Amino acid sequence: MTEHSLRNVSIVGIAQIPVLKKSPLSLREMGAQVVKMAMENAGVTQVDALFAGNMLADELQGQKHIATLIASEAGLRGVEALQVRAATATGAAALRMAFFAIASGEADLAIAIGVEKMSSAPAAPVLAKALDADHETIHGATLLSQNARVMQQYMETYNVPVSVFDNFALNAHQNSHLNPNALFKDKIVTPKMVRDARVITPPLRLYDSSPVCDGAAAVVLAPTDEARAYNDHPVKILASSVATDWMRVADRPNPLDLYAARISARKAFRRANINPLDVDFFELHDAFSIVSCLSLEAVGFAKPGEGWRLAAEGEIFPTGRIPVSTMGGLKARGHPIGATALYQTCEIFLQLRGQAGQAQIKNANVALLQSVGGVGATVLTHIFAN
Amino acid sequence: MTEHSLRNVSIVGIAQIPVLKKSPLSLREMGAQVVKMAMENAGVTQVDALFAGNMLADELQGQKHIATLIASEAGLRGVEALQVRAATATGAAALRMAFFAIASGEADLAIAIGVEKMSSAPAAPVLAKALDADHETIHGATLLSQNARVMQQYMETYNVPVSVFDNFALNAHQNSHLNPNALFKDKIVTPKMVRDARVITPPLRLYDSSPVCDGAAAVVLAPTDEARAYNDHPVKILASSVATDWMRVADRPNPLDLYAARISARKAFRRANINPLDVDFFELHDAFSIVSCLSLEAVGFAKPGEGWRLAAEGEIFPTGRIPVSTMGGLKARGHPIGATALYQTCEIFLQLRGQAGQAQIKNANVALLQSVGGVGATVLTHIFAN
Numbered sequence: 001m002t003e004h005s006l007r008n009v010s011i012v013g014i015a016q017i018p019v020l021k022k023s024p025l026s027l028r029e030m031g032a033q034v035v036k037m038a039m040e041n042a043g044v045t046q047v048d049a050l051f052a053g054n055m056l057a058d059e060l061q062g063q064k065h066i067a068t069l070i071a072s073e074a075g076l077r078g079v080e081a082l083q084v085r086a087a088t089a090t091g092a093a094a095l096r097m098a099f100f101a102i103a104s105g106e107a108d109l110a111i112a113i114g115v116e117k118m119s120s121a122p123a124a125p126v127l128a129k130a131l132d133a134d135h136e137t138i139h140g141a142t143l144l145s146q147n148a149r150v151m152q153q154y155m156e157t158y159n160v161p162v163s164v165f166d167n168f169a170l171n172a173h174q175n176s177h178l179n180p181n182a183l184f185k186d187k188i189v190t191p192k193m194v195r196d197a198r199v200i201t202p203p204l205r206l207y208d209s210s211p212v213c214d215g216a217a218a219v220v221l222a223p224t225d226e227a228r229a230y231n232d233h234p235v236k237i238l239a240s241s242v243a244t245d246w247m248r249v250a251d252r253p254n255p256l257d258l259y260a261a262r263i264s265a266r267k268a269f270r271r272a273n274i275n276p277l278d279v280d281f282f283e284l285h286d287a288f289s290i291v292s293c294l295s296l297e298a299v300g301f302a303k304p305g306e307g308w309r310l311a312a313e314g315e316i317f318p319t320g321r322i323p324v325s326t327m328g329g330l331k332a333r334g335h336p337i338g339a340t341a342l343y344q345t346c347e348i349f350l351q352l353r354g355q356a357g358q359a360q361i362k363n364a365n366v367a368l369l370q371s372v373g374g375v376g377a378t379v380l381t382h383i384f385a386n
Numbered sequence: 387m388t389e390h391s392l393r394n395v396s397i398v399g400i401a402q403i404p405v406l407k408k409s410p411l412s413l414r415e416m417g418a419q420v421v422k423m424a425m426e427n428a429g430v431t432q433v434d435a436l437f438a439g440n441m442l443a444d445e446l447q448g449q450k451h452i453a454t455l456i457a458s459e460a461g462l463r464g465v466e467a468l469q470v471r472a473a474t475a476t477g478a479a480a481l482r483m484a485f486f487a488i489a490s491g492e493a494d495l496a497i498a499i500g501v502e503k504m505s506s507a508p509a510a511p512v513l514a515k516a517l518d519a520d521h522e523t524i525h526g527a528t529l530l531s532q533n534a535r536v537m538q539q540y541m542e543t544y545n546v547p548v549s550v551f552d553n554f555a556l557n558a559h560q561n562s563h564l565n566p567n568a569l570f571k572d573k574i575v576t577p578k579m580v581r582d583a584r585v586i587t588p589p590l591r592l593y594d595s596s597p598v599c600d601g602a603a604a605v606v607l608a609p610t611d612e613a614r615a616y617n618d619h620p621v622k623i624l625a626s627s628v629a630t631d632w633m634r635v636a637d638r639p640n641p642l643d644l645y646a647a648r649i650s651a652r653k654a655f656r657r658a659n660i661n662p663l664d665v666d667f668f669e670l671h672d673a674f675s676i677v678s679c680l681s682l683e684a685v686g687f688a689k690p691g692e693g694w695r696l697a698a699e700g701e702i703f704p705t706g707r708i709p710v711s712t713m714g715g716l717k718a719r720g721h722p723i724g725a726t727a728l729y730q731t732c733e734i735f736l737q738l739r740g741q742a743g744q745a746q747i748k749n750a751n752v753a754l755l756q757s758v759g760g761v762g763a764t765v766l767t768h769i770f771a772n
Contacts (some may be wrong), residue, residue, distance in 0.1 A: 008489040077632055
């Protein structure tokens, strides 16, 4: 690979709408709305390309051809529009495609938009298609059951009780109160509630997972050399990378080693020429507490078996060593699959610009974003900086 | 946009397997097989990225996360893998993503792979999701019925009988006999058979459409500056572009003007710095005869209302002015959706290198590829040259 991508890329506009249990808007309306808002935010009336992330509309809305549908609904006749997917990491795949379009010189303005409307029909069986249909789903496995197994293995391997994960949920819910777009912005979650929550699949408890919801978010990208023409404080994308692991958890030498997270982070750190110590906060993929824990280890913030300490010792809190889920994360802002990484990107944009309101963390100059597709099978890493 | 993409891109390896009515292989096996074959063809054992095109596996195989599944099945642990879609133009979207990856400097070797296994379950209702679910499909529209309407409008507007389309089918079937990978390589189709074929949706007859089938194909891309290290006769991708039209046919000012085909072709011609007269052959999207006809007009090979003349006068034959579907096209090689544009790219690769066997056309130096998603809603154009 070339030492750097050939054109540097920056974010010049963002848009997000409140995550809701059930949006009154249709999928296309949600998508078109954030596209138009993001363009307005960047001060542009036209873009060259639009990349849409959506995982579930095929089944939940009976709709393919999502990117063109949204472009059309937003009035962008003629624009390049393609859909991209990476299972539950789909939003980050849209971001990477828009990054590609700018970095390659094929576009000067590109939108990455993610949208998911999970309230239309039961989402769980559709989400399970992120697993191997012939060898996992066929035996009744779901994302939830697979993550519960990994969590169980972690607890047994490192001899820790389930309570070591409590702070992942508490931190997320605490932070979500400061984010007006968060699904659970008004929900009070106490330590006792986390401890006493019903067990969904042992040992995984309610607050160890993330909610089904509706949401859409978008960002506008431009070449860094032109970014200030659109925005007086653009945010740089220092690196974008993807890595995969064996599709089936059972095929991995060590399911507690999030190989794809490790490899994609390593690639991204090399591209950005930084290391984990340079990262001021980490928007990780806290779809399940165990994923947060393993991601902290895979990226290099903790040794194997010690990710939970960062939670238990409060180092993931906004004032800790490595704040995570600073505006609620997947757990409490919500996890509208195809939109999730775009929400995270919007939040990073706000944090780096000092515009995160009450959720603002101090000294936010370099941010890490990771998105996990399936049970660690596909991981995208993005690094952002002022 | 920059005047050219920042790194030029070439094809250094290809692979295709015979298109079949029903493959004995599973979707993942088909995909992994062409990935491994394409890498072997390029003489490489590792690639940086894999972009998979597939439209129907969500429903037909109950499987999402296709790119990672195929990468895993091919033994490529760690590799970047993402899925991309543009409805029935999905294969070309995978090609564009791989092009992006190389052009941006984010990858030095990238695979575009397309795979579709349509024999697993009824494909037609799933294909219809390429239309607008809320405003077209809901009223019973299908790709077939929508194309039949456009065909009817063409015949009425220009006052031509249905027979003017006959040669699109005859040319495709004739050419498919010379392609060992074609679905209908052994099927004799006579002018009488085309004329007397049953009408599916008036005025659209059996041979005006393309068959449901199974197939997979892949190409390996590298920077042009490094391409000869992998292949002594690489083929250049001079341009890659996408444009969209209003999603719903009913919203378009003139459904007989394939706006997205026109705009994406114009962008591609500008990028490649060529014009239609420079094109030696055209692998068009002959899913329906009417699409072939309108594409010839939109790209500039014929005036509006006169595309049919190129067929009727034999100019689309291998020895004509603008040969199309030189190895059978979607009609007779087959149209395994996500794989189709990759088959076309393989065929173009062979034609440009003079390796198309009995199907070889003369003076093949510049090739045009178009892929149509939905009823003209998304069109990708690629231009290739020696």
